[in-house]
Amino acid sequence: MDRRKFIAGAGLGILAAASPISLSAIEAITPKPRKSGRLNLSFFPYELKLRHAFNLARYSRTTTPDIQVQLEYDGVIGYGECSMPPYLGESVESVSKFLSSLDLSQFNDPFKIQDILTYVDGVAPNNRAAKAGVDIALHDLLGKIMGQPWYKIWGYNPEKTPMTSFTIGIDTEEVVRQKVEEARPYKVIKVKMGLDKDQETINIIREMMPDVPICVDVNQGWKTKEHGLEMCHWLAERNCLFVEQPFDKTMIDETAWLRERSPLPIIADEAFQRLPDILRFKGVYDGINIKLMKSTGLYEAHKMVTLAKSLDMKVMIGCMTETSCAVTAAANLSPVVDYCDLDGNLLIANDRFTGMTVENGKVTLHDIPGIGVKLL
Numbered sequence: 326m327d328r329r330k331f332i333a334g335a336g337l338g339i340l341a342a343a344s345p346i347s348l349s350a351i352e353a354i355t356p357k358p359r360k361s362g363r364l365n366l367s368f369f370p371y372e373l374k375l376r377h378a379f380n381l382a383r384y385s386r387t388t389t390p391d392i393q394v395q396l397e398y399d400g401v402i403g404y405g406e407c408s409m410p411p412y413l414g415e416s417v418e419s420v421s422k423f424l425s426s427l428d429l430s431q432f433n434d435p436f437k438i439q440d441i442l443t444y445v446d447g448v449a450p451n452n453r454a455a456k457a458g459v460d461i462a463l464h465d466l467l468g469k470i471m472g473q474p475w476y477k478i479w480g481y482n483p484e485k486t487p488m489t490s491f492t493i494g495i496d497t498e499e500v501v502r503q504k505v506e507e508a509r510p511y512k513v514i515k516v517k518m519g520l521d522k523d524q525e526t527i528n529i530i531r532e533m534m535p536d537v538p539i540c541v542d543v544n545q546g547w548k549t550k551e552h553g554l555e556m557c558h559w560l561a562e563r564n565c566l567f568v569e570q571p572f573d574k575t576m577i578d579e580t581a582w583l584r585e586r587s588p589l590p591i592i593a594d595e596a597f598q599r600l601p602d603i604l605r606f607k608g609v610y611d612g613i614n615i616k617l618m619k620s621t622g623l624y625e626a627h628k629m630v631t632l633a634k635s636l637d638m639k640v641m642i643g644c645m646t647e648t649s650c651a652v653t654a655a656a657n658l659s660p661v662v663d664y665c666d667l668d669g670n671l672l673i674a675n676d677r678f679t680g681m682t683v684e685n686g687k688v689t690l691h692d693i694p695g696i697g698v699k700l701l
């Protein structure tokens with residue numbers, strides 16, 4: 326029993342034994358019920374400035390549109406974030422419109438997570454980053470009310486966090502060399518591929534860092550299954566760990582063909598969005614890359630980890646370019662994943678939060694309630 330209730334209860338007992346008690350006297354000694362709160366959602370646009378131009382197989386950019394979300398309940402504030410890389414189809418306009426259409430004040434109990442998020446998911450299809458912003462803010466709020474970080478609430482061991490990779494984009498030899506230098510503290514490197522410099526980039530990295538494991542992300546850039554298989558063998562001989570999204574997301578048969586023959590695991594990223602995709606992808610991909618901006622947040626991402634593991638699929642946790650808010654939220658899942666690619670906050674110059682850190686290349690979770698962040 327909490328201390329206030331115990332004291333109040335004891336007081337009532339004494340009064341009841343001594344004499345008949347008036348209603349006003351009971352009211353005077355009964356603690357005021359907790360203010361009947363409502364969920365209050367607010368948000369504002371916050372453009373992320375990238376430290377380097379981000380070059381992928383299909384486009385390049387120097388900023389990422391982003392919306393910062395706050396969810397308040399009885400004076401406690403949960404933080405969330407929607408990051409909208411343009412290729413995913415959401416924008417400041419679409420996310421603002423979606424968030425403005427929500428009426429979260431109808432909920433007076435923030436612990437009814439399933440009710441709240443089922444409502445949010447049902448307001449309109451897609452809008453995954455917008456939904457993730459609400460989900461992350463709700464998890465932050467609830468963790469703060471409970472006084473615990475989510476990795477603890479889920480029962481995960483923070484000592485089991487993996488190494489996270491540092492991403493090197495597609496670039497000139499000079500810039501690749503500069504980024505490899507920057508990547509020295511990391512124990513795993515992720516290389517973007519899919520243009521005509523694939524082997525050249527790997528050769529530069531191997532010359533500068535002969536032993537570091539390399540994850541390869543093709544971002545749908547390879548065109549034929551034969552070229553894909555040839556590259557998988559070439560990469561396997563150079564200590565690469567896996568290949569992410571080798572072909573266009575619609576090339577299901579080609580991907581299954583490659584997976585059967587490839588010496589390296591094949592991981593789904595662009596092809597993979599929501600929970601039901603996992604069952605479709607068993608036998609096509611060896612694993613999935615979960616990102617909160619695709620999964621609509623932590624509630625579904627947590628289920629994805631459980632389902633994929635039960636199907637003996639590999640699980641990777643990744644991110645978009647995001648502040649430490651969404652990156653740290655995702656890091657709560659990292660103790661149970663196979664691969665981790667949580668460097669999105671390191672790629673921006675205007676972070677608003679401190680949260681998870683990378684120490685000696687390893688994701689490091691701190692004992693901060695909620696998703697684990699503090700405003701800078």
Ligand code: MG
Nearest residue numbers: 542569570594
């Ligand atoms: Mg990827």
